[in-house]
Amino acid sequence: MLPEIPKNETLLFQMEGVSKRYGGVRALEQAELRVHAGRIHAILGENGAGKSTLIKVMAGVVAPDEGRMTMAGNEVSFASPAEANKAGIVCIFQELSLIPDLSVADNIVISDPPKKFGMIDRKAQRKIAEEALARAGAADIHPLALVKDLPLSRRQMVEIAKALARKPRILILDEATSALTAADVSKVFAVLKRLRSEGLALLYISHRMHEIAELADECTVFRNGRNVATYKAGSKSDNEVVELMIGREYSHIFPPKPPAAASDRPPVLECRNLSWNGRLREISLSVRAGEVIGLGGLDGQGQRELLLALFGVLRGVSGEILVDGRPASIASPAAARAEGIGMALIPEDRKTEGLMLPMSVRENLSFAALDQVSSGGVIDRAAEQRLIDEMVRLLAIRTAGVDIPVGALSGGNQQKVVIAKWLMRKPRIILLNDPTRGIDVGTKQELYQLLRQLADADAAIIFYSTDYDELIGCCDRVLVLYDGAIKRELAGDEITERALIASALNIRSGAEAMAVGAGA
Amino acid sequence: MSDTTTARIAGRMPGFLRRADPAVATAFACIILLLVFGSLYSTSFLSPEYLLQQLKVASFLGVIASGMMLVILLGQIDLSVPWVVAVGAMMACAAAAHGTAGMVLAIPFGIACGVLIGLVNGIGVAYLRIPSMIITLATNAVAQGLMVVHTGGFSPQDSASAAMRWLATGFLLPGVPNAVVVWAIVGAAMVFVLTRTTFGRAVYAIGNRERAAYLSGVDTRRIVMIAFAVSGGLSAFGGVLLAGYASKAAQAMGDAYLLPAIAAVVLGGTSILGGRGSYLGTVAGVILITLLQSILSVMQMPEAGRQVIYGVVIIGMLLLYGRAPASR
Numbered sequence: 001m002l003p004e005i006p007k008n009e010t011l012l013f014q015m016e017g018v019s020k021r022y023g024g025v026r027a028l029e030q031a032e033l034r035v036h037a038g039r040i041h042a043i044l045g046e047n048g049a050g051k052s053t054l055i056k057v058m059a060g061v062v063a064p065d066e067g068r069m070t071m072a073g074n075e076v077s078f079a080s081p082a083e084a085n086k087a088g089i090v091c092i093f094q095e096l097s098l099i100p101d102l103s104v105a106d107n108i109v110i111s112d113p114p115k116k117f118g119m120i121d122r123k124a125q126r127k128i129a130e131e132a133l134a135r136a137g138a139a140d141i142h143p144l145a146l147v148k149d150l151p152l153s154r155r156q157m158v159e160i161a162k163a164l165a166r167k168p169r170i171l172i173l174d175e176a177t178s179a180l181t182a183a184d185v186s187k188v189f190a191v192l193k194r195l196r197s198e199g200l201a202l203l204y205i206s207h208r209m210h211e212i213a214e215l216a217d218e219c220t221v222f223r224n225g226r227n228v229a230t231y232k233a234g235s236k237s238d239n240e241v242v243e244l245m246i247g248r249e250y251s252h253i254f255p256p257k258p259p260a261a262a263s264d265r266p267p268v269l270e271c272r273n274l275s276w277n278g279r280l281r282e283i284s285l286s287v288r289a290g291e292v293i294g295l296g297g298l299d300g301q302g303q304r305e306l307l308l309a310l311f312g313v314l315r316g317v318s319g320e321i322l323v324d325g326r327p328a329s330i331a332s333p334a335a336a337r338a339e340g341i342g343m344a345l346i347p348e349d350r351k352t353e354g355l356m357l358p359m360s361v362r363e364n365l366s367f368a369a370l371d372q373v374s375s376g377g378v379i380d381r382a383a384e385q386r387l388i389d390e391m392v393r394l395l396a397i398r399t400a401g402v403d404i405p406v407g408a409l410s411g412g413n414q415q416k417v418v419i420a421k422w423l424m425r426k427p428r429i430i431l432l433n434d435p436t437r438g439i440d441v442g443t444k445q446e447l448y449q450l451l452r453q454l455a456d457a458d459a460a461i462i463f464y465s466t467d468y469d470e471l472i473g474c475c476d477r478v479l480v481l482y483d484g485a486i487k488r489e490l491a492g493d494e495i496t497e498r499a500l501i502a503s504a505l506n507i508r509s510g511a512e513a514m515a516v517g518a519g520a
Numbered sequence: 521m522s523d524t525t526t527a528r529i530a531g532r533m534p535g536f537l538r539r540a541d542p543a544v545a546t547a548f549a550c551i552i553l554l555l556v557f558g559s560l561y562s563t564s565f566l567s568p569e570y571l572l573q574q575l576k577v578a579s580f581l582g583v584i585a586s587g588m589m590l591v592i593l594l595g596q597i598d599l600s601v602p603w604v605v606a607v608g609a610m611m612a613c614a615a616a617a618h619g620t621a622g623m624v625l626a627i628p629f630g631i632a633c634g635v636l637i638g639l640v641n642g643i644g645v646a647y648l649r650i651p652s653m654i655i656t657l658a659t660n661a662v663a664q665g666l667m668v669v670h671t672g673g674f675s676p677q678d679s680a681s682a683a684m685r686w687l688a689t690g691f692l693l694p695g696v697p698n699a700v701v702v703w704a705i706v707g708a709a710m711v712f713v714l715t716r717t718t719f720g721r722a723v724y725a726i727g728n729r730e731r732a733a734y735l736s737g738v739d740t741r742r743i744v745m746i747a748f749a750v751s752g753g754l755s756a757f758g759g760v761l762l763a764g765y766a767s768k769a770a771q772a773m774g775d776a777y778l779l780p781a782i783a784a785v786v787l788g789g790t791s792i793l794g795g796r797g798s799y800l801g802t803v804a805g806v807i808l809i810t811l812l813q814s815i816l817s818v819m820q821m822p823e824a825g826r827q828v829i830y831g832v833v834i835i836g837m838l839l840l841y842g843r844a845p846a847s848r
Contacts, residue, residue: 311735313735332734332737332739333734333735333736333737333738334737334738334739336737337737338737345735347732347735352729352731352732353729353731353732353735354732354735355729355732356724356725356728356729356732356733356795357728357729358728358795358796359724359725359728359795363721363724363725367721367725367733367736367738368736368737370718370721370722371718374717374718377717377718377719378716378717378718379716379717379718379721381716421736
């Protein structure tokens with residue numbers, strides 16, 4: 001199955017039968033990987049395919065449950081990232097890890113500064129930094145410049161220099177170019193190619209297919225925690241690659257969708273040319289009452305920011321938001337939930353954004369709707385209790401009374417509390433940010449039913465999920481985001497896993513390409 | 521289900537009892553222990569006159585600690601207490617020197633000055649995102665400077681108004697000092713605000729998880745600002761009462777109230793990280809601190825020794841309760 005290896009390129013790192021489970025979820029399942037010196041190896045896969053777990057295992061961030069790893073023929077196991085560094089595996093993560101207020105040299109040697117009499121040897125530090133910068137092709141950066149004064153692309157070079165100063169034999173780049181412009185990317189690529197010629201092994205994780213095509217020597221596709229194929233770069237078409245990435249097991253049952261949501265109804269929520277800070281680019285969308293709109297795409301393409309921007313959390317959003325066809329200025333969650341707009345956001349992380357864990361189920365449930373059960377700021381306890389009883393019954397929240405801390409509930413029931421607390425306000429527009437993450441299958445099923453019931457009761461719903469099955473099963477339309485912009489809109493039968501993955505990677509699937517060809 | 525039964529019983533209990541946690545019980549146990557210990561030293565420690573006198577002295581601290589508690593529940597701190605107390609006292613006395621109108625407006629004017637300083641603190645913390653420890657320390661210094669300018673650095677000559685004296689030392693109900701009644705009213709209002717109003721819920725919510733409270737559509741900045749303003753007002757009110765008690769204001773009269781106020785709140789089981797605590801606990805903490813002060817002075821413990829004991833008590837309570845995880 002593995003392609004032939006030219007004799008002059010030696011096998012540097014090998015992973016065999018590595019598995020890792022988080023609770024009941026299998027993140028990696030008998031994964032195999034071979035990394036060769038002097039090659040750039042790309043890793044591909046959709047959300048949850050096991051890419052990030054693979055990197056974390058290699059970089060010593062998490063310990064695998066089983067399997068063995070060998071480095072240059074010797075078996076290794078890493079208890080910490082420091083041990084992985086020592087063995088020669090260094091990782092550059094997506095988010096820049098530099099400290100803005102320290103100098104470039106300080107940053108480069110930060111984990112292990114050279115010392116003299118117990119003090120940092122500044123001369124030696126500067127020398128190390130200069131060498132590393134030169135090797136990263138960025139000798140023009142002054143080692144004593146502050147990182148915060150450098151433009152983003154230069155910082156990325158410092159990041160690479162920092163990794164090189166640790167003398168890696170394998171360099172892992174996790175979405176390392178996602179913050180860069182095309183011109184900066186080509187500079188980084190030149191450096192990476194030179195490092196390859198110096199005999200380094202590079203592991204490159206990216207969702208940009210054209211980057212992989214330009215850079216990689218070989219590619220491995222992951223799916224459901226397994227490596228499903230390894231092939232020589234360029235030997236497979238984009239369409240074949242998508243084919244390899246497809247194939248998640250369907251495990252959920254979804255309520256039936258209505259026969260096309262009435263398209264003649266006016267939109268409840270619209271936004272035009274929404275942009276924010278380079279993370280959202282000219283997003284326009286509209287949602288009608290009774291419609292469930294999905295947000296698709298790979299993780300971190302601006303979906304979360306879009307929901308936060310609509311809900312008034314982000315500052316400096318440009319563009320226009322219309323509710324019922326009238327411009328609405330939503331400057332805070334308080335404005336978003338107000339009468340006339342009636343928006344609700346089920347946030348991403350229920351433990352830090354949705355709930356006050358030590359407070360009681362009662363206090364959490366009624367917190368967003370307190371203004372509706374109080375007069376003059378004094379809470380009407382009987383009215384509060386009525387609403388709470390209604391919600392506990394409606395969502396079948398399993399709790400030993402409403403006066404125990406909400407933190408004592410199971411994850412699924414906590415999520416129900418977050419949703420119930422917003423349903424109390426009877427919102428007309430409901431934004432959901434990956435609401436089924438980390439909850440049990442039974443509760444997921446209940447949430448899908450609830451979502452459809454709410455839509456049938458004329459709510460307009462925007463639903464972001466990292467699980468493509470949910471988008472296919474729940475949504476009337478799906479907007480696929482890529483790099484902060486909407487790249488495709490899929491409706492009805494077009495919403496297939498193939499179409500979702502192809503548009504998430506910003507490539508056309510083969511069938512459509514043929515259709516376009518036939519049309520022309 | 522026994523679980524649901526207990527929950528139902530708990531649901532019928534008043535909120536301040538439901539919130540009570542072991543720290544409150546411990547504080548009350550300590551009060552009894554102190555009294556027993558004191559009675560061994562001298563039997564007059566158990567006489568009604570002594571206890572009533574202690575309650576009266578505790579009232580001043582009680583009013584000040586009420587405001588401090590509100591701010592600590594948010595996970596913040598108010599270090600401007602010492603000179604806001606002095607501002608309240610000095611401004612009320614200064615107003616009282618201006619004829620009849622001044623006499624009438626002395627108390628509200630003193631409190632208003634405290635509210636103003638509290639507002640500055642609140643705006644700094646909520647809107648300008650300055651750490652409360654820094655801004656309140658700074659406003660304390662500014663208040664001190666202004667008062668030194670106002671008095672010329674000497675003991676102020678203005679006397680407290682009759683109303684102030686009556687409030688602090690008079691007897692409306694036979695046998696119960698007015699100061700105690702005032703504290704009881706402030707305390708009842710605090711319990712009501714904390715347990716029955718949307719503002720109180722929001723204070724606990726912000727102390728637990730400000731982001732969750734904000735994303736629920738609560739104007740968290742307004743709540744924080746109001747809490748600091750209330751704290752300033754209550755500190756100044758404490759100063760007004762103290763001035764009435766002593767008939768006049770004095771330089772540095774509030775210095776002895778900062779640490780005891782924080783200690784009382786923390787001793788009463790309010791988490792220094794915010795989000796958890798009951799007013800009943802603060803009541804216990806205030807009485808405990810007052811008794812401790814009294815017994816130490818009766819035993820002729822020098823001031824230096826008393827300071828060491830306060831500090832050790834606060835550190836001890838923080839170790840016991842402050843580090844406990846927020847979710848019980």
